[in-house]
Amino acid sequence: MEKINRLAPLDAAHKIINNRYPASEAALLAGSVVRAEATETSDLDIVIFDKALTSSYRESFIELDWKVEVFVHSLTSYREFFQSDYERARPSLPRMVAEGIVLKDNGIIDSIKEEANHLLSEGPEEWPTETIDIKRYFITDALDDFIGCTNRAEEIFIANTLAELVSEFVLRTNRRWMGASKWVVRSLKDYDEEFADRFVEALDMFYKYCEKDGIVKLVDDILESYGGRLFEGFSLGKN
Structure with a gap:
């Protein structure tokens, strides 16, 4: 397989949020690239927080030779996903938030990370x-x-x-x-x-x-x- 010359994950992620989400309040880079587990097929997982939104959405695209998955949330919608992940015992979003590297922050990330870490440390509900x-x-x-x-x-x-x-x-x-x-x-x-x-x-x-x-x-x-x-x-x- 031909090796792709592309920006480092952190540099690429910074450019992507500046180009596509300039009005966002905060952004995190998560996934395999921050756990040092990336492979040639790994993508960039980016979590965005935007106070102008009333709901959340997800989108995928290719930019700067990277496959990119973006999870965009309002300043409250992420809590619904935290709760849903807790109920199904698969903490996808809390884990991304907890492990994510801060790309941008207007003063909200620490409290959201604290919520994520608290949920992860609690563990899922006990089965009856x-x-x-x-x-x-x-x-x-x-x-x-x-x-x-x-x-x-x-x-x-x-x-x-x-x-x-x-x-x-x-x-x-x-x-x-x-x-x-x-x-x-x-x-x-x-x-x-x-x-x-x-x-x-x-x-x-x-x-x-x-x-x-x-x-x-x-x-x-x-x-x-x-x-x-x-x-x-x-x-x-x-x-």
Whole structure:
């Protein structure tokens, strides 16, 4: 792949906000470029705060040879996203705000960062027992399908479903934030690196060698502390 000569992320971000959002109150550069995790395909994630807005919006474009994703908020709309992220246990915007490098600030960023950091430190809501039992039931159902399946194409997709259900279960029962895509692994490592490695190894052994035992043992070990697999006696919606 041909290497692209382009401005450094911080320099490019400054030019972009000056060109496109000159009236904004504040701006942050977030994402992989500020975590020193950028790759050749990484983009610039920029959060903008504009007091002239009454709602928020998101837009993507290419400028200065960078792919750019911009999240534009009023001085209050970001709180709705903070709350939504809290409820779904995926703190995308709070994390961007907390880690973001300040590009511009008319005196509002410190308080917004404080809100973001407070939310992140609190962790998501604790799951009630009823929710844990529902999740156990659906994990058990997927695990039984996985164990009994003899169709390679189908068991690959069942394994994907199990990975999603189990990662959610582990993180939420331990009141840890979740993520999607690459953030699943990152969230698991942040919770327990040794466990995350075991999880990845179990999936890798299945995908490479059709070896199911590692996944089955992992899932059973996780469920054991919550009563094990759940089928007999489970009821949902019964009056």
